[in-house]
Amino acid sequence: MNTDRIMKIDKSTVVKIAELSRLELDEHAAEEMVVDLNRMLGFVEKLQEVNTDGVEPLIFMTDETNVYRADIVKDEVSQKDALSNAPKKDMYYFRVPKVIGNSD
Amino acid sequence: MSTVYDKYELVVGLEVHMQLMTKSKAYSGDANEYGNLPNTNVSAISLGHPGTLPRVNSKSVECAIKLALACGMDIHKYVFFARKNYFYADLPKGYQITQDKTPICTGGQIKIKTEDNSDKWITITRAHLEEDAGKSMHDQDPFDTLIDLNRAGVPLIEVVSEPEIRSSKEAYNYLTELRKLVRYLEICDGNMEEGSMRCDANISVRIKGETAFGTRCEVKNMNSIRNVQRAIEYEMKRQIDVIEAGGTIQQETRSFDAANGTTFSLRSKELAHDYRYFPEPDLQPLLISQKQIEDLKAQMPALPQELHDKYVSQFGLSEYDAMVLTNEKEIALWYEELIKHTKNYKSACNWINGPIKAYLNENALHIDDFTASPEQIASAIALVDDGKISASAAAEKILPELVKHTSKNALQIAEELDLIQSSNEDEIIGLAKEILEAWPDKVANYKNGNKGMMGLFMGELMKKSGGKANPKMATAIFQDLLK
Numbered sequence: 163m164n165t166d167r168i169m170k171i172d173k174s175t176v177v178k179i180a181e182l183s184r185l186e187l188d189e190h191a192a193e194e195m196v197v198d199l200n201r202m203l204g205f206v207e208k209l210q211e212v213n214t215d216g217v218e219p220l221i222f223m224t225d226e227t228n229v230y231r232a233d234i235v236k237d238e239v240s241q242k243d244a245l246s247n248a249p250k251k252d253m254y255y256f257r258v259p260k261v262i263g264n265s266d
Numbered sequence: 267m268s269t270v271y272d273k274y275e276l277v278v279g280l281e282v283h284m285q286l287m288t289k290s291k292a293y294s295g296d297a298n299e300y301g302n303l304p305n306t307n308v309s310a311i312s313l314g315h316p317g318t319l320p321r322v323n324s325k326s327v328e329c330a331i332k333l334a335l336a337c338g339m340d341i342h343k344y345v346f347f348a349r350k351n352y353f354y355a356d357l358p359k360g361y362q363i364t365q366d367k368t369p370i371c372t373g374g375q376i377k378i379k380t381e382d383n384s385d386k387w388i389t390i391t392r393a394h395l396e397e398d399a400g401k402s403m404h405d406q407d408p409f410d411t412l413i414d415l416n417r418a419g420v421p422l423i424e425v426v427s428e429p430e431i432r433s434s435k436e437a438y439n440y441l442t443e444l445r446k447l448v449r450y451l452e453i454c455d456g457n458m459e460e461g462s463m464r465c466d467a468n469i470s471v472r473i474k475g476e477t478a479f480g481t482r483c484e485v486k487n488m489n490s491i492r493n494v495q496r497a498i499e500y501e502m503k504r505q506i507d508v509i510e511a512g513g514t515i516q517q518e519t520r521s522f523d524a525a526n527g528t529t530f531s532l533r534s535k536e537l538a539h540d541y542r543y544f545p546e547p548d549l550q551p552l553l554i555s556q557k558q559i560e561d562l563k564a565q566m567p568a569l570p571q572e573l574h575d576k577y578v579s580q581f582g583l584s585e586y587d588a589m590v591l592t593n594e595k596e597i598a599l600w601y602e603e604l605i606k607h608t609k610n611y612k613s614a615c616n617w618i619n620g621p622i623k624a625y626l627n628e629n630a631l632h633i634d635d636f637t638a639s640p641e642q643i644a645s646a647i648a649l650v651d652d653g654k655i656s657a658s659a660a661a662e663k664i665l666p667e668l669v670k671h672t673s674k675n676a677l678q679i680a681e682e683l684d685l686i687q688s689s690n691e692d693e694i695i696g697l698a699k700e701i702l703e704a705w706p707d708k709v710a711n712y713k714n715g716n717k718g719m720m721g722l723f724m725g726e727l728m729k730k731s732g733g734k735a736n737p738k739m740a741t742a743i744f745q746d747l748l749k
Contacts (some may be wrong), residue, residue, distance in 0.1 A: 172515060183360075184353045184539060202278045221545045233288050233325035236295040237309050242307045242600070255412035256302040258355040260404060 176251040270510055275478055276502045278437050279391075279429035280494075282444060283422050284454035285459050285462040286329045287400060292397040293320030293363060293420035293549070300460060304414035311631070312419035316357030320548055322347075326372040326421035327552065330370045330395055331562050336447055336569055339374030343554050347546035355413050356400035358731045364396035364424075364531060366543045369555070376427075376447070378439040388440050389428040396422050423453070429468065429479065434498040434541040441465060441491045452593045458490050465494050469501045471509070481515040485529050488522045498745055501529050520572075541584060573598050581611035590619050596633045602642065607644030610651055617643055621661035625669070638668040646676035654735050659685050687736040691743070694727070694735050698743050703727045712748055720744060 176195045180187045187195060208225040241254070294311035311318045334341045348366035369392040380386045400418035404411050425444065426494055431437050445456035456463045470482035485501055488494040500522075505515050518741060520529040570592040577588035592598045597618060604614045613640050622643070624635060646660045646668065655664065660676065667679045680686050688694065701723055711720035720741070727740050 173332070178540075180352075182353065182542075212276060222547070224550070226550045227553045229321060231290075231293075231295065231321035231326035232321050233290050234295065235290045235297045237311075238296045238306075239308050239310060239313065241303065241306045241308075244305050244313055250410070252412075255326075255414060256305070256355070257407075257410040258413060259410045260409065 171196055171203060271503065271506055273473055273475075274502070274506050274509075275474045276432055276498070277429050277432070277470045277472060277482075278431035278434075278498055279468040280427045280431065280437060280440060281371065281466040281468070282425045282427075282441070283398075283464045283466075284425070284448055284456070286326050286421040286423060286453055287455060288323055288325045288421055290323060291419035292323055292326055292395070295420055296419065298420050299416075300462070302341055302373055303418055304412075304416060307416040308418070309550035310414060312358070314360070320363065322420060322549055322552065326423075327370070327452075327554075328562060329421075330393060330423055331559060332451050332453055332566065333425070333448065334371040334374065334507070335559070335563055335566055336451055337374035337376055339371035339390060340560060341371055341554055344368065344551060346551040346664050347371050347549045348543045348547050350396075350543055351539045352541055354399070354402075355411065356402045356415070356418065358400070358415065358418065360401065362397060362475075363546050363549065364419060369394035370552075371567055376443050377438060378436060378437075378443050378604075379635070381433050381435050386434075386436070388430050389514055391426045391428050393423055393425045396424060398422050429470075429482075429542055434502070437467065438491055438495040441494060443570075445491070446593065446595075450565075450567055450570055458488075460696040461489070465491075466492060469505070470515070471502055473504045480509075480625070481517050483515065483517065483529075484519045486519060486521055487526065491501060493522060493524055494543045496524075496527050497529055500527055504529065517585075543611070567595075568598075568602070570598070572597075573602075577611075577615075580702060581605075581615075583612065583615055587612075587615050587619065591615060600633050600636075603640040605642055607641050608647045610647050613647050616645075616646065616649045617661075621665050625665060636669070637672050638665070639672060642672065649680060651737065653687060655680050656685055656733070656737050659687075661732060684732075685734065688731060688734045691739065694731070694740050694743055695747075697727055697730050697735070698723070698740065698747055701730070702747060704746075709748065 173192055173196050176187070176192050176199065180192070180195075245256065246253045248256045285298075286292075290296065290375060291298050291307075291309075291312060294309045296309040296312055297307040299307055311320050331341055333339070345365060345368045347363050349361040350364050350366070351361045371393040372391070374390040374393075375387040376390065377385055377387055398417050398420040400413055400415040402411050402413055406412050427440065431440060445458075448454040448463075449456050454463060458464070467485045467488070469478035469481045469485060472478065472480040483501060483505070485497045488497050501520070514678055519532045521532050522529050574588045576594045577591060578585060583591070590602050601614060601618055604618070605611055608614050622633075622636065625631075626633060646655075646664050649655045649664075650657050650660050654677070659680075663683055663685060664676050664679050665709040667683070668674070668676065671679070699721060705723075705726075708722060710717050714721075723744050724737065724740060727735050727744075728737075
């Protein structure tokens with residue numbers, strides 16, 4: 163059993179993931195999340211018992227390859243429909259709070 | 267005088283993102299078009315709606331293979347995509363679909379000129395397919411950032427070079443060559459101003475002779491090749507100044523300010539890049555077959571480097587002439603057509619780089635809008651070669667008529683305009699004698715070594731003959747008479 167690979171989630175990990183996902187967690191929620199995530203990891207921890215030496219990771223559930231799409235324009239959504247679900251918008255644009263110097 | 271700056275060596279690697287010239291997006295069917303109304307080229311997939319499934323555009327894979335063939339890259343047979351996770355409003359899915367562990371191409375080289383005009387090969391680390399993000403506009407509104415998702419999902423190829431670039435001029439030349447290549451291949455229009463080609467520069471300095479790299483800064487937001495060069499020049503000086511003052515370089519992302527040619531820190535990285543890459547489960551892997559590669563190889567256009575080499579080694583053109591001819595694909599193709607009709611390669615080159623380009627510039631035209639045909643220009647070249655018209659008459663008088671009357675050849679026009687040169691030796695000798703008799707002081711001048719007088723004599727002769735004297739013959743006659 164590869165016990166060394168078992169991950170333990172602590173509060174600083176939760177805070178970091180929340181920050182990366184731009185989620186706001188208060189003290190209480192963060193602590194609950196630590197418990198929840200560790201419970202989930204514990205659930206899949208069972209898998210660590212299996213010897214996987216020499217087994218390639220399984221990435222895809224089917225053997226299908228080369229599922230291409232021809233370079234043709236279709237399935238466009240109208241501007242009105244595209245904007246319809248946005249919490250804030252104008253006639254042309256989605257509007258979001260201003261965040262400068264944080265783009266990627 | 268050597269300065270402290272001379273102690274240091276510049277080390278640059280470039281990451282170039284190029285939008286591929288497909289009709290539809292990388293993983294969805296919405297249009298890949300620049301300049302449309304905001305949020306009109308969108309689909310459920312590029313908007314990041316739940317429950318949607320992307321599919322790979324076959325054309326974008328072809329573009330990558332073509333580039334690989336052109337640069338001698340290895341094309342990987344098994345390729346799968348990855349999610350690069352980050353949170354930002356112009357990336358509605360919350361991740362970019364890219365290639366991480368299995369870039370479609372690795373290795374390969376691009377030939378550039380160095381500072382002293384010698385050849386150098388820059389190694390390409392990798393090239394991979396990914397998608398563009400939407401566009402955020404921060405300065406249109408005082409309170410909100412406006413988001414346009416037309417660009418979200420546009421296919422990109424990112425080409426990463428090894429840190430082998432050693433001067434800002436080399437960086438300039440590398441980008442110029444890469445842009446020329448993708449334009450020849452017709453996979454990207456290479457327009458840095460419109461952002462279809464973008465470059466991030468990883469810049470560091472080290473003491474000459476040092477083998478370890480210095481700490482690098484990544485500089486973004488240069489909207490022209492020239493500005494990449496300027497940013498590198500500024501950044502090199504800045505880093506040396508910091509080190510010389512006893513400081514250390516912080517690894518960071520900086521932005522170029524074109525207005526004053528400086529760079530400034532974009533953000534501190536208290537959270538280092540943590541993109542949590544993992545394989546994209548929604549896209550099945552690609553198996554690139556040898557047949558697919560061979561088929562594309564058969565469709566490859568002539569490349570600038572190949573044409574350049576042919577012009578120099580087979581046609582005997584100068585490096586400079588060959589470079590000017592191959593800078594633009596359309597010009598090179600026009601030349602290729604022209605030399606199907608004439609074997610005077612040098613003259614054909616001079617026509618394009620001289621009178622034809624001058625005509626295009628004066629009329630603000632592109633070579634594609636040039637109405638005269640290669641056959642017509644070849645007929646003018648033949649007429650000059652046969653001594654029937656002068657080169658200047660061909661360029662100044664015949665060319666404008668060829669453009670207007672595309673059914674006529676140069677001989678017809680020369681006859682209509684009465685431009686056929688006189689190669690009647692007696693007639694030219696007569697005129698030449700008259701001129702020399704009228705200018706005894708200039709003749710003395712010439713005989714005293716002022717060979718520039720010949721121009722004056724020839725000018726007179728052309729006036730008297732109505733521009734029709736064969737200049738080669740006339741020069742020989744003057745030289746003979748002035749002995």
